[in-house]
Amino acid sequence: MRSPIPDYLAEVLEEVRGDERGDVADYIPELARANPDLTAIALATVEGSVYCVGEAGREFSIQSMSKPFTYSLALGDQGFDDVAARIGVEPSGEAFNEISLEAGTGRPLNPMINAGAIAAHSLVRASSTAERDRRVLEHYSAFAGRELGVAEEVFESEQSTGHRNLGLGHLMKAFGIIDDDPVDVVNGYIRQCSVSVTVRDLAHMAATLANAGVQPVTGERVVRADVVRHVLSVMTSCGMYDAAGDWLTTVGIPAKSGVAGGIIGVLPGQVGVAVFSPRLDVHGNSVRGIRVMERLSRDLGMHLMEATRPSRSAIRDHRVESVRGEDVTVYELQGDLVFVSTESLIRHAVENPPSTRIVVFDLHRVDEISDVARKMSAEAARRMKLDGHRVVLVDPNGVLPSFDLGDGTTPEYSSSIADIDVSPR
Numbered sequence: 001m002r003s004p005i006p007d008y009l010a011e012v013l014e015e016v017r018g019d020e021r022g023d024v025a026d027y028i029p030e031l032a033r034a035n036p037d038l039t040a041i042a043l044a045t046v047e048g049s050v051y052c053v054g055e056a057g058r059e060f061s062i063q064s065m066s067k068p069f070t071y072s073l074a075l076g077d078q079g080f081d082d083v084a085a086r087i088g089v090e091p092s093g094e095a096f097n098e099i100s101l102e103a104g105t106g107r108p109l110n111p112m113i114n115a116g117a118i119a120a121h122s123l124v125r126a127s128s129t130a131e132r133d134r135r136v137l138e139h140y141s142a143f144a145g146r147e148l149g150v151a152e153e154v155f156e157s158e159q160s161t162g163h164r165n166l167g168l169g170h171l172m173k174a175f176g177i178i179d180d181d182p183v184d185v186v187n188g189y190i191r192q193c194s195v196s197v198t199v200r201d202l203a204h205m206a207a208t209l210a211n212a213g214v215q216p217v218t219g220e221r222v223v224r225a226d227v228v229r230h231v232l233s234v235m236t237s238c239g240m241y242d243a244a245g246d247w248l249t250t251v252g253i254p255a256k257s258g259v260a261g262g263i264i265g266v267l268p269g270q271v272g273v274a275v276f277s278p279r280l281d282v283h284g285n286s287v288r289g290i291r292v293m294e295r296l297s298r299d300l301g302m303h304l305m306e307a308t309r310p311s312r313s314a315i316r317d318h319r320v321e322s323v324r325g326e327d328v329t330v331y332e333l334q335g336d337l338v339f340v341s342t343e344s345l346i347r348h349a350v351e352n353p354p355s356t357r358i359v360v361f362d363l364h365r366v367d368e369i370s371d372v373a374r375k376m377s378a379e380a381a382r383r384m385k386l387d388g389h390r391v392v393l394v395d396p397n398g399v400l401p402s403f404d405l406g407d408g409t410t411p412e413y414s415s416s417i418a419d420i421d422v423s424p425r
């Protein structure tokens with residue numbers, strides 16, 4: 001069988017190919033030379049598979065899609081508080097290159113507009129500009145899972161016309177937001193924007209964010225999960241500049257666009273997608289790219305705010321079973337235990353208190369137990385013990401390693417229900 005997924009993506013691509021609205025960016029001379037008809041889509045999963053259609057091997061500059069990745073490096077280097085002292089997390093509702101800084105402090109509103117991205121670049125720890133450039137490039141490469149390079153002609157082209165960004169750099173230096181030489185910092189920022197990527201690279205980079213910071217193919221942990229959560233939050237509220245609200249309602253996933261025509265989107269826990277097509281709308285976002293994202297969101301059920309069926313019930317079966325002559329209550333659990341599914345389990349046990357001495361939680365069909373679910377079940381188990389029950393866990397896959405019930409004791413484990421020790425204690 002041939003996978004239907006590339007065929008589906010090809011159909012989406014064909015649907016937008018004829019759309020000739022918008023113009024390629026021309027304020028960076030090198031970008032004005034782009035072929036406006038190129039279009040490519042890539043989708044990469046958190047399991048490492050990737051599907052590409054269109055001109056997917058074509059390299060183009062990452063531009064502003066670099067911003068979340070540099071921000072993640074700065075957050076890892078400096079910590080949340082020190083970064084927040086210099087860069088806000090509020091949507092600006094303004095164009096990406098707006099010359100606007102917070103009144104009084106000179107702090108850029110967020111790291112997705114140029115001002116904030118320049119400040120974030122300056123916060124990447126390094127003892128020289130060359131080292132900073134190298135660390136940034138290595139960081140992006142780790143996300144992509146291959147060694148990336150800089151398109152020197154794009155760098156030089158933007159450097160020769162980057163007066164607005166230089167202006168922002170000087171302003172922020174005057175406000176003490178950046179410590180280093182503003183010309184060096186802005187050059188470094190322009191260099192990061194000039195890194196060459198394909199949609200395939202970008203999809204893997206986005207999938208690494210979707211995978212809580214672990215590159216799905218190489219298995220490398222590139223950033224901490226708490227950093228990813230922070231970055232995705234800021235992408236959600238600020239990633240599409242003055243179109244962020246419209247984007248969140250229609251597409252509904254954290255995303256970032258670049259003026260070379262790329263857009264990345266991240267569906268946490270599932271996929272990273274990337275689109276490339278150089279014609280831009282007035283906000284500087286790819287026209288065809290937006291249409292592709294809208295369609296994928298609709299077809300693939302990607303909108304984050306989709307009120308889906310509540311997590312599946314945790315209880316697959318609740319029965320009383322006889323083990324060598326003794327009745328035991330068995331709760332057979334399933335799926336991922338998160339707050340709501342554990343709540344429903346506890347509620348069920350409160351409303352229908354087990355009548356047997358031994359109560360068994362059979363976890364062999366449970367995939368994962370979240371932190372809060374583990375704490376809730378430990379407390380519930382402790383209370384069941386206080387009510388006079390013996391609580392036994394059947395956990396052949398080791399999803400719930402031994403833990404303190406909160407009273408200095410640990411739970412009892414059994415390899416199977418049939419093996420439970422029913423002798424009186």
Ligand SMILES: NC(=O)CC[C@H](N)C(=O)O
Pocket residue numbers: 062063064065096097114158165190193257258259260284
């Ligand atoms: N939106 C963008 O992609 C802008 C990036 C570009 N390098 C700039 O600073 O103007």
